[in-house]
Amino acid sequence: MLNWSPLGKLFFVLVLLIIGLLCDSIVVPLITFTIGLALMAYSTNFRVPLILALAIAEAIVIMVLGSGMISIMGDPNVPALFEGKFLWITIHMTDASFQKAWVIFFRAIAGVTLMLSFATSTPIPHLAHALRSIKCPVEICELIVLIYRYSFLLLERFLVMIDAAQCRLGYNGTVNAIRTYGGAMAGTFIFSMELAEKSEASLACRNYQGYFPIFHTPSPFSWKWLAAGLGLCIVLYLINIYTMGWIDMVSVFAPLLGW
């Protein structure tokens, strides 16, 4: 997937995300989730890095909690499946809010797999190169690459300073901990600024013109991507119309929850 057109992949992902939003059938996000998972598996050979897996797991926890929150905020004028009060939160779960929460949950999961399939197959310089080709301001393209590079620079410096502070018992007490973090952040920022100035000089020595060259240029955007994206969009919309109401999550959970 690395050599596929970055703009094509981006277009494809965006089309699937948008069509997922426009459809109310749960079947559509399930299909987009399957496509995203398949693409992610293809681009990583199913060797998802542990840190990425943890990020996905954390995102899923947030989605579960968020969908749960939406499910309990139903229309107050409609009879509730379940109502009550938990601490200060008023719970009014209706048929529509419960179904909507599930649709949102599946959309979110599908979104994560689609976006990660793009991310795992597209280096940031490829993305910047693709954006330049569609006349995105050069300053923005340059900043995208620089921010990405400097994030690692900052993170590395920050972790070194945090470790150094740990060795000096810098986290002994809340005030000390906050002071240490403040110092580490300022130190990281200032040190990285000096390093960035040096790196700017070194880039200038290599004739840097605000653009990082790519030696294996990925394919450009072609009509095939446009056709694939729009074709899939139409198919998914038809599936949405045909499968509307096929999966009713209230009926699925009714025996379990006694509704």
Place this chain on the structure above:
Amino acid sequence: MEGYLDPLWCVVWFIVMAPFFIFGVIKLRQILRDHPDQKMMVALSGAFIFLISSLKLPSVTGSCSHPTGTGVAVVFYGVGVCAVLSTIVLIFQALLIAHGGFTTLGANCVSMGIIGPLVGLVFWKFLRKLNAGAFISMFVAAFFADLITYVVTALQMALNVMTSVNADFMAAFSNFFSVYAVTQIPLAVVEGLIFAMFAQYLVTARPDMFEIADRNSINPFARSE
């Protein structure tokens, strides 16, 4: 997260974001043209926002709490540039750490990159006019930039559930905001303190940077400083 907003709200928040983003790009080009030496500083401010805002905590609202890190960028470069940097950072977050999304980019940028920082900048300017030190000014600016971000996020979520499941707006807003508040108020205080310490160190090490900060305009659409 991706998929949380209805298409209507995705479009509305993108429309709200667009003028700030466009003027931000114009301002950014102007800064980089007039002061090419500032390029690294702008990029580092963006990387700083990325680093700080990636420290997320789940919050029971379909979203998550995290420090925003926009206080420094808005104080140094104004709201427009902060909106551009936040947009880039939010795209990275969506792609690299499954946090946020493309369809929710407009809403996230309005809360984290525009309104929160704008309020922070107003407080910064006000306190600097009263001759308050960098420590106090930065504490208040970062605290409000962070807190208002979540007030706006709660508002966005409440508007969304109001139109999608006919929820009562006030009840939804109070539910969302009160749940955010549990994690976000302490986070905002800690972020304020850390950025205040940060400002204090910068005053000693790089006082020239605050000259740039004090020349900034609150108006995000101002063409020249």
